[in-house]
């Protein structure tokens with residue numbers, strides 16, 4: 088069998104690309120080395136609860152076309168992401184807003200909150216931040232930094248904030264309204280039947296082979312063009328070295344209780360709690376099941392062979408990625424796409440936009 092496109096990876100990028108090309112009459116084969124489709128947005132059903140296996144995923148976008156696009160494949164609910172943060176025995180709303188400030192300082196008005204923050208920033212007197220700690224204090228003052236940023240960031244990066252460069256944090260938005268909606272986007276929600284069904288619908292009528300590693304079958308499949316959504320450095324056998332990532336470890340547990348924490352996302356911001364957050368999956372879909380499933384999320388150092396999550400886009404890795412891109416440009420009939428192929432953190436809406444623009448480039 089001869090294919091127009093071999094698509095490596097049944098994640099969001101691969102599924103959107105395959106769908107669009109199939110709609111245009113092209114013959115596509117999608118392969119994935121995992122046992123399931125949907126890549127990192129995979130949700131598995133446990134007792135009627137959709138569990139986000141590779142980390143909590145909330146769909147949000149300001150792009151109306153992308154919102155209409157995903158709504159063709161699933162129905163979204165009205166979920167609004169409003170995480171809370173636990174620091175010792177204190178609990179605060181996120182993102183940093185008037186609910187947070189009011190609880191922290193017992194104040195009511197934006198003027199009072201601004202006055203406290205500005206006073207703390209003035210007192211710290213940081214002009215040229217030498218590290219992440221100084222940068223954060225310069226932006227939000229000492230209280231918000233100490234309680235809500237310091238320990239969490241330290242766990243995320245596995246290093247003290249004084250040892251991290253200032254540029255990691257460019258902005259720390261402060262909201263002087265009583266608004267707990269984490270995202271500023273116009274459209275937001277969670278698929279009522281989980282993300283896996285959405286991707287299943289995208290892949291309807293397309294040949295998909297699971298548990299199929301590209302490197303084991305590359306010589307057996309005849310395709311004009313390969314769209315590769317795995318890690319770009321792996322494709323080239325790491326000849327120039329390994330790109331680095333931050334990784335995550337998930338500890339998932341089913342609990343015999345109806346409601347464990349009352350919210351889908353609870354961040355743990357103190358350094359002495361080893362996990363960064365606990366996800367209670369049923370709250371993403373307003374589940375009423377008698378049991379619940381929670382996931383503790385730990386941030387971890389990435390080693391080759393482990394699941395890569397967040398690319399480390401520092402100058403060293405960006406330079407290495409650029410060199411791999413140069414190798415990629417010399418190949419005929421090969422496209423690199425998605426978060427691993429392009430070594431970039433993409434939200435889901437951006438990955439869809441990127442796949443659709445890749446489809447457009449194929450029309451030329």
Ligand code: FAD
Nearest residue numbers: 096098099100120126127142144145301317425426434435
């Ligand atoms: P993937 O989903 O990783 O798909 C790539 C696929 O390629 C995988 O299934 C893999 O098995 C397969 N593959 C790799 N190598 C091979 C090979 N050699 N042979 C065969 N198959 C191979 N975005 C949001 O919009 N909202 C969120 O709330 C959000 N939360 C996130 C939370 C976390 C912890 C992370 C890490 C990301 C989050 N994202 C979120 C981003 C979202 O996960 C990505 O946008 C999306 O998953 C990218 O899809 P992809 O197709 O590029 O990659």
